[in-house]
Amino acid sequence: MQTPETPSAPRPTSRDVARAAGVSQATVSLVLGDKWRGRVSERTAHAVREAASELGYRPNLAARNLRLGRTRTALLVVPALTNEFFARVYTGAATVAARHGFGVVLYPSPEGVGPAKDPFASARAALDGVIASSMAADALKAFRGTDLPLVMLDSDPSDTGAAAHVNLDIADGMRQVTGHLLSLGHRRFVHLASAVPSWTFDVRAAALADALRDASVRTVRAPLEVNGARAAAERALTGPGPRPTALICDDDVIAAGACKAVRRLGLRVPEDVSVTGFDDLALATALEPELTTVRLPAERIGERGMAALLAVLAGDAPEPGDLPVTLMPRGSSGPPAA
Numbered sequence: 001m002q003t004p005e006t007p008s009a010p011r012p013t014s015r016d017v018a019r020a021a022g023v024s025q026a027t028v029s030l031v032l033g034d035k036w037r038g039r040v041s042e043r044t045a046h047a048v049r050e051a052a053s054e055l056g057y058r059p060n061l062a063a064r065n066l067r068l069g070r071t072r073t074a075l076l077v078v079p080a081l082t083n084e085f086f087a088r089v090y091t092g093a094a095t096v097a098a099r100h101g102f103g104v105v106l107y108p109s110p111e112g113v114g115p116a117k118d119p120f121a122s123a124r125a126a127l128d129g130v131i132a133s134s135m136a137a138d139a140l141k142a143f144r145g146t147d148l149p150l151v152m153l154d155s156d157p158s159d160t161g162a163a164a165h166v167n168l169d170i171a172d173g174m175r176q177v178t179g180h181l182l183s184l185g186h187r188r189f190v191h192l193a194s195a196v197p198s199w200t201f202d203v204r205a206a207a208l209a210d211a212l213r214d215a216s217v218r219t220v221r222a223p224l225e226v227n228g229a230r231a232a233a234e235r236a237l238t239g240p241g242p243r244p245t246a247l248i249c250d251d252d253v254i255a256a257g258a259c260k261a262v263r264r265l266g267l268r269v270p271e272d273v274s275v276t277g278f279d280d281l282a283l284a285t286a287l288e289p290e291l292t293t294v295r296l297p298a299e300r301i302g303e304r305g306m307a308a309l310l311a312v313l314a315g316d317a318p319e320p321g322d323l324p325v326t327l328m329p330r331g332s333s334g335p336p337a338a
Contacts, residue, residue, distance in 0.1 A: 020051035025163035033315040092302025164308040173294040174207035176327035229257025245336035252277035270334035289331025
């Protein structure tokens with residue numbers, strides 16, 4: 001018999017069922033909502049039901065009623081509000097949400113890196129689901145262990161705690177950058193890599209290393225702000241050994257700092273040093289010369305993220321596949337000096 005001093009065991013959630021059955025949370029929703037036929041195999045459906053039975057999982061009827069549309073509110077968690085990319089993600093998510101009678105509340109993680117705290121004292125009664133853009137998995141602990149579906153954008157697809165993932169083809173973007181510079185004749189590179197730990201930056205680093213395995217590459221860490229990136233680029237350009245002919249930057253803001261560093265050293269972009277970015281922010285065309293960079297469809301990933309959350313709430317499977325990205329060659333890249 002339980003006494004007042006004995007704490008009750010945590011109530012199992014649909015996420016626990018998904019983990020035990022080795023499937024996604026969306027699959028659990030399909031099976032337990034009896035919408036799996038034609039979408040999930042009989043064997044998988046049986047595994048989900050067995051896991052739910054063994055865990056003693058019972059759907060939270062209050063949460064289910066919320067997800068049927070009583071609050072019609074989604075939370076969008078982003079690392080920071082100072083980056084234009086996340087404003088565009090919000091615009092895309094809010095556009096799709098409005099078409100379905102939903103609202104989107106925007107919440108920045110403290111200091112841009114997390115962990116994100118629950119912004120509402122009663123968030124689980126005020127929200128239908130959470131969308132997190134470019135966040136580390138361990139920065140979202142406040143939203144785990146609940147029945148709130150979590151959709152992760154631009155994040156590690158191996159994270160089984162999310163109901164759905166929507167990603168950009170970041171690796172292909174870096175392959176496009178390196179292919180462009182190699183075709184111009186560059187063979188000495190510095191990778192100005194973001195100092196912020198993130199899956200998306202890890203993917204960029206891995207793709208760059210693979211594409212430039214036969215070239216000379218040095219990695220220099222840089223903060224995601226102009227002056228810190230300028231100092232990092234100056235160190236890279238004045239270090240020992242032959243000067244690099246191209247600076248490959250993880251972000252347009254880092255690239256802006258790199259361009260300042262080149263000019264402060266009395267060099268020219270791109271005649272002496274080529275510079276490339278990533279994101280295609282408005283800043284990219286404000287620079288002179290304009291920045292060669294990778295365009296990320298920020299609004300589209302916001303749209304797909306909100307659509308994925310709506311699909312999970314309805315017990316449907318979200319649209320699969322990564323979103324393509326596009327190289328934007330501009331004046332900041334050119335052949336290396338003879």
